[in-house]
Amino acid sequence: DAGVIQSPRHEVTEMGQEVTLRCKPISGHNSLFWYRQTMMRGLELLIYFNNNVPIDDSGMPEDRFSAKMPNASFSTLKIQPSEPRDSAVYFCASSLTRRETQYFGPGTRLLVL
């Protein structure tokens, strides 16, 4: 079975540009999570969805960040405009329900110059 799929795996962009990260959860999983990993702050939950509905977005750093889940098999995390401090690894994870084990994708390594 395919795991969580993320694209792109690496992204280099210039400050001010829009960045869109994509995630396909494991088929049949109803919950989807976006995390950010940095050296300074470790792994932080940004937002999570349950049955395509955003449940908790308290971890989204600011209005420049937005996330959508238009259907059960696709989610996006958008940063507009991007800033150098957004450089990090962004992980998507999914779980059968929000209380079950989360399985992570390979991550997107973002570098904003």
Added chain:
Amino acid sequence: AQKVTQAQTEISVVEKEDVTLDCVYETRDTTYYLFWYKQPPSGELVFLIRRNSFDEQNEISGRYSWNFQKSTSSFNFTITASQVVDSAVYFCALRAQGGSEKLVFGKGMKLTVNP
């Protein structure tokens, strides 16, 4: 509030040594879940184990074993006869039933196994 502490930030061992990774957690909830994840140099996060707060049985899976002690709020992970492939960053995490049910991660512990 939930909190996970991995006091060790980095450990280096020689192959075939046993190594224990410590994890101490804090929560006021009586129902909670503890996890260990492995992040190898390639960067992905790999799920290793999940335990719930009502099951204090220790678990063994091959060279890996986990010791869960509610009395000390600890969920330690031991690798027996370590191998170079065990080199990775290991994260302990907690999710409590109450509150937001967020998965809270420790800072991680980098294990290097030298040949």
